[in-house]
């Protein structure tokens with residue numbers, strides 16, 4: 001026994017010895033891929049990259065290859081954990097310190113102590129947007145350098161920090177690199193005309209999914225970011241920079257999101273300075289920040305931006321770079337140094353290698369900062385979390401535009417009464433009471449989501465999005481009363497006295513976007529993405545805001561563990577009623593239709609009836625009956641087609657995602673399929689998402705029609721993609737669609753594709769016009785992505801399952817006035833104040849505008865939604881508007 005222990009010791013010793021001696025034997029990218037990362041005309045595929053990462057894992061004691069989940073196409077999504085060999089032995093301990101500090105349920109002294117003991121955790125990702133090829137390739141090069149370099153800086157980084165290097169989109173790298181490399185002659189290689197989206201459903205929108213977490217890759221990354229590790233710093237690589245710059249980065253322009261902790265913003269400033277300073281010191285010009293680019297910190301939902309709502313210092317750079325060399329354009333006003341662009345770049349030919357070198361420098365700048373200021377970075381994470389807990393435990397008034405306007409209004413009124421007030425500081429201070437003494441304007445201490453609401457399955461989907469974002473949820477294990485209102489057992493409670501309070505407020509409360517103009521009276525400055533997105537509104541989740549502290553029989557749910565609703569017992573009776581108010585009813589009925597079972601709809605209210613037997617699996621309580629309602633009608637499976645295009649359309653991809661999720665059978669069809677005609681032989685209904693129908697000339701944004709393509713497909717495009725080439729045209733496609741309608745087909749148009757009604761001259765006109773019937777200018781009316789409240793027509797099949805009001809996502813969309821009595825409005829704005837969350841300049845112009853309608857065309861019907869009722873598959877509140885059309 002003793003001998004064998006000695007033998008093991010000896011073996012272990014020799015193993016350690018061998019490892020030390022051969023620690024430098026790390027395969028270089030050139031040895032593995034056959035080219036240097038950054039060589040002209042060379043891209044690595046994911047398969048090759050994955051093999052390389054596994055090789056590094058075997059060869060280096062500084063690097064662990066881990067898999068964080070499967071991608072949508074079934075690949076392994078990998079995360080490399082890189083640190084000193086000593087740190088890697090104690091990963092659990094450092095992970096614990098990181099998450100404890102992030103949750104901030106500690107005393108000041110404990111936090112100081114843990115900040116000393118811990119290691120800063122830094123996330124660096126690459127390749128989220130796969131055609132931005134610098135991103136994936138800097139990941140490979142940086143991993144190699146961290147695994148192989150022995151300079152003092154690298155050693156310090158490995159000693160003080162743990163680096164999480166995450167591949168953000170393996171499927172996309174495989175697609176894009178194979179597409180580029182398919183041409184054997186290097187200088188003929190091109191990334192143009194990639195045939196499909198580089199994320200199966202979302203393409204570029206894969207960076208808009210992080211509060212909703214529809215996609216597997218987003219779920220995998222959110223788990224590491226918000227539950228497992230909770231890094232203090234994350235760095236999200238993108239492409240490309242504004243013309244005339246090399247890279248755009250931190251800090252970012254206004255607006256500032258008012259739920260953030262100020263430490264977050266000053267921390268981003270410091271990191272931005274570390275990044276630009278390093279480039280300046282290394283003689284790498286062309287960094288631009290703040291107003292030098294369009295990127296702001298307003299939006300939640302990006303891989304980078306969602307981290308802000310969790311107190312993480314999120315960094316994004318947008319870098320130029322392509323394996324095919326190109327030239328930086330001349331933009332004279334970028335050549336004058338200023339605080340945004342301290343070191344302008346002179347226009348020149350640019351090689352891929354330069355972009356890789358810049359990226360590595362920027363990664364090292366961030367890692368160096370994280371290593372040198374490790375204690376501070378860790379402590380500040382705690383401080384922000386603790387501040388959140390404190391703000392959620394007392395009366396707290398945020399300083400957002402609408403709240404400060406309360407003080408300003410009081411100030412203006414007081415000045416009118418007494419102009420001398422401006423010299424009276426005490427009187428001025430009293431005016432602050434207009435906000436701070438107004439208890440109704442406080443932030444809520446928490447939210448209650450009642451379990452007895454119409455669609456509790458959907459409410460649970462919402463709660464699951466919060467859980468995957470690391471939010472602590474409680475559930476009532478008995479009935480209870482708060483502020484005199486009774487709530488049933490099973491209701492969810494979300495308190496705001498937790499570290500990620502900014503995210504909670506953001507998901508339940510309106511976004512209070514400022515009026516943001518280039519100059520007073522000038523054009524609006526578009527937000528980088530949406531202006532408002534309050535998820536509880538978009539999902540139509542019923543909840544109560546509770547402004548005072550409250551308690552009850554509340555049980556903590558496990559952090560990070562999603563809720564799986566269990567199958568419920570069914571009541572006795574021949575039929576089951578699946579209410580039209582519940583999204584899940586449609587999934588159940590689709591499953592039964594696929595099995596060839598009978599399904600009916602009650603034509604008085606849209607409720608779905610099915611036979612009560614073992615085939616029916618329910619996760620919500622349904623009523624049973626022994627007979628069908630008088631007005632019930634058996635429904636049949638419709639032959640559904642969904643438009644898509646060569647290259648892939650994101651709105652179409654999101655619809656594909658939604659329809660698969662709700663178990664619809666459908667075909668995806670392309671312009672050439674449509675142009676062949678005779679569509680009634682194949683389909684009962686065709687869905688046209690935004691940007692599929694050519695814009696109608698009189699519309700203000702007519703130029704935004706989908707990117708132009710040459711008439712003929714280039715020769716080197718293979719099947720089956722070649723057969724998808726082309727766009728719908730006014731000359732050829734519109735008459736085919738007209739014939740489809742006239743022969744009894746149904747068309748659903750969404751977003752800008754509602755222009756079809758105008759092509760067909762059905763009798764609708766643009767509502768957003770001035771007294772001279774000219775389209776409103778942006779200085780008069782501007783409503784970027786926001787949540788608005790609309791009126792809903794009742795007693796019509798298209799709106800079954802809805803009350804008379806609805807919250808919808810609206811983004812400068814078509815709005816109509818109807819001039820033909822045969823057209824039925826489905827949704828419209830009935831007031832001058834319909835903004836619920838976000839920004840609407842000149843919202844009075846929306847009043848009486850019709851956003852959705854249905855129109856008979858021959859024997860068929862056109863159903864038109866001006867807004868996106870399936871925006872990024874986030875708007876669960878408006879999904880049923882589509883489902884009602886598909887049965």
Ligand SMILES: [Zn+2]
Pocket residue numbers: 129132237238239240
């Ligand atoms: Zn990008």
